[in-house]
Amino acid sequence: MRLLALAIALCLALPVHAEGFISRLLNKPVPGGVAVVDLGPAPNAPAARFQNKPVLVIHEDQQRWIAIVGIPLSVKPGIEQLLVAGKTREFEVGNKHYTEQRITIKNQQQVNPNAKNLARIERELSEQTHAYQQFSARQPSNLLFDRPVNGPLSSPFGLRRFFNGEERNPHSGLDFAANSGTPIKAPAAGKVILIGDYFFNGKTVFIDHGQGLISMFCHLSAIGVKLGDELPRGGVLGKVGATGRATGPHLHWNVSLNDARVDPAIFIGAFKP
Known part of the structure; x- marks a missing residue:
């Protein structure tokens, strides 16, 4: 029973999905960077917009859609919102120092x-x-x-x-x-x-x-x-x-x-x- 409980705990600790290659490559959410936002599964590509501009959406791993959002250099670190099919999804922008x-x-x-x-x-x-x-x-x-x-x-x-x-x-x-x-x-x-x-x-x-x-x-x-x-x-x-x-x-x-x-x-x- 103890082994079963440990196995269940480990499964619960894992993310819902493994991060795909594109997410690992591109997700650099800083001013002048890129945010990869998970949109979940859907039969068709959801329409996404950031700062009232359309955003690139692709299928990753044939299981879920992701939005690939360009972040202008003028954006300040903090929480930003992506509009997806009339609903908002939040993502966080970190800090980066440029010389x-x-x-x-x-x-x-x-x-x-x-x-x-x-x-x-x-x-x-x-x-x-x-x-x-x-x-x-x-x-x-x-x-x-x-x-x-x-x-x-x-x-x-x-x-x-x-x-x-x-x-x-x-x-x-x-x-x-x-x-x-x-x-x-x-x-x-x-x-x-x-x-x-x-x-x-x-x-x-x-x-x-x-x-x-x-x-x-x-x-x-x-x-x-x-x-x-x-x-x-x-x-x-x-x-x-x-x-x-x-x-x-x-x-x-x-x-x-x-x-x-x-x-x-x-x-x-x-x-x-």
Whole structure:
């Protein structure tokens, strides 16, 4: 009887379900991170929204649905709410400290642009904001992403950035050190939804991986795709360069979930708490 009682106690102490691979990979609930919220079993995917924006929902382990929520850097640690089929589910956002980066830019227009350049920047920002807000029905081909280039990580996500001593927006992506001309590969399959040559970002490509999961690649020396192209996982989209506001050749890669820029390191298993 004592052995039976012990066995029952151990079973009760176990979680209702074992955490799946995607949850273990992606659940980094901090500002600029990702929260994986268990939605339980259902015959169809529940509709979920965070901050009034649709959220990626996938089946994990063929047993339950999970919501994969992008947390903006502006969110403070504490309890947040996800709206699921008219009901709220809470999840907790922890704390994370981001360090500073100080950069010297020779071109003063890239620090304090004049009126003409500011107008251009506003137009370009509107284009890119619209791209980030797209939410297609397609399921992402994979959530453990491939690295878009072979090269060491340089500037991490979330750095507080100072250009010529003046504070600007935090670093919204992850940088890879790579030589100019290095091929850039799609980390997951997707559709090219925006290309451009922008004031700050230089030559840029946006790829929609599905359900609000979007990659942006910038500072390219050359773009190798057209608007509307479907790229397979590993398909080449362009080459590393130093166009726009860049002090040297590198790839800047953004990942966006439900219109929140999040740390790409999460998706390649390189996140550091």
